[in-house]
Structure formats: C-alpha cells, structure tokens
Amino acid sequence: MLPSEILAELKRLTSELSKGYEALYEAETELAQAELDLDTVEQKAFIAAQGTVADRTAIARLESSQNRFSRDLARAQVNRIKTKIRSLESSLTASQSMARLVESEMKL
16 A cells, blocks of 8 residues: 555544444434433333233333333444454554554665
8 A cells, every 4th residue: 555545544533433422422312311211211121011010010111112122223333333443443544554554664
C-alpha cells in the first residue's frame, strides 16, 4: 500500500470507530429502556395475577414475553456493535503497523 492509501484507511477507520462508539451508546440506552419495560410489565402482571406464586410467575412471564424478546434483540444489537468495534480496532492497529513499516522503509 502507498502511504497515502494507508493514511486514508487510518482516517476511515477512525471515523468508523467514532460512529461505532456513538452507536454503542444508543444501543445500550435502548437496551436499558427495554430492560425497564420488561421489568415493569412483568411485575405488574405478577401483581395482577391470581393463584400460587408459581402460577403468578408463569402468567407474568407469558404476559411479558414480547418485552423479553425486545430486550433480547436490544442485547443482540449491543453485542453486534461491540464485535464490530473490536474488529475496527484490530484493523486500525494493523493499519498503524503498516504505516510504521512504510515510514521505516522510507527512512532507509
């Protein structure tokens, strides 16, 4: 790679990482909201249900299943973004290594 190509790649990766960190914050906020929604629906359903504790727990879990699914999807999104950030960080490190190699070759 040419030095200009390496610099362009470093800029691109840095920009993508910045976007990734913002996306992670937003996804974590959505996950927190989904967990709050799940807890609220599940506890309200438990309080409103009749029967034994096991029955009430089962009813509450059934009534909050859609919220649980939404929470799980939000968690998957957070994990996906974290994986992408790690990948970008690895690529950035590799590009920085290439830049140092090119720089050392140019000094020779």
